[in-house]
Amino acid sequence: MLDIQHISKTFNVGTVNEKRAVTDLSLHLDKGDFVTVIGSNGAGKSTLFNAIAGSFYVDEGRILLNGKDITFTREHDRSRVIGRLFQDPLRGTAPHMSIEENLALAYLRAAHGNPFSRITAKDRELFRAQLAQLDMGLEDRLGQPVGLLSGGQRQALTLLMATMVPPPLSVASAVPASRPDTITVTSSG
Numbered sequence: 001m002l003d004i005q006h007i008s009k010t011f012n013v014g015t016v017n018e019k020r021a022v023t024d025l026s027l028h029l030d031k032g033d034f035v036t037v038i039g040s041n042g043a044g045k046s047t048l049f050n051a052i053a054g055s056f057y058v059d060e061g062r063i064l065l066n067g068k069d070i071t072f073t074r075e076h077d078r079s080r081v082i083g084r085l086f087q088d089p090l091r092g093t094a095p096h097m098s099i100e101e102n103l104a105l106a107y108l109r110a111a112h113g114n115p116f117s118r119i120t121a122k123d124r125e126l127f128r129a130q131l132a133q134l135d136m137g138l139e140d141r142l143g144q145p146v147g148l149l150s151g152g153q154r155q156a157l158t159l160l161m162a163t164m165v166p167p168p169l170s171v172a173s174a175v176p177a178s179r180p181d182t183i184t185v186t187s188s189g
Contacts, residue, residue: 002029007061021047054078083162085172089155095147106161
């Protein structure tokens with residue numbers, strides 16, 4: 001499923017601010033595995049999270065997902081198969097777009113590979129049904145800009161966006177109700 005082989009990452013190489021964030025890290029996850037990485041500030045949790053998601057390329061090693069080498073796959077291409085939940089509820093959503101538009105982008109990208117397709121009435125009903133499960137009344141506010149939601153509502157929406165079409169891999173930085181110094185990785189496909 002997810003196979004991380006001897007990755008290393010150093011930031012600001014050759015400067016006084018050089019920081020070796022991860023050194024020779026290997027990890028193997030099979031389908032259905034659930035892993036929580038715990039560590040203090042600066043331990044490399046976010047570096048691991050961002051390396052998996054493709055926010056930057058690692059200096060050494062390889063990252064494979066379902067046997068495919070994604071080490072140098074661009075972040076936006078990885079986003080089709082990796083669901084992300086950020087610690088900051090302001091990340092992962094577009095605040096000036098409506099709840100429906102944010103859901104549509106996530107749904108169409110994951111389900112169809114094209115976030116610029118049109119949503120159907122059936123898709124809209126799916127959005128309403130999934131929002132209703134959150135029990136926050138968001139299903140009746142599809143046209144409201146996401147920027148007007150509370151932090152908790154926005155975090156719940158981000159979780160829904162990341163899992164509406166279950167991705168093969170989900171990564172979460174400090175999932176709600178967990179410690180802020182954790183990273184959780186779940187493999188489902």
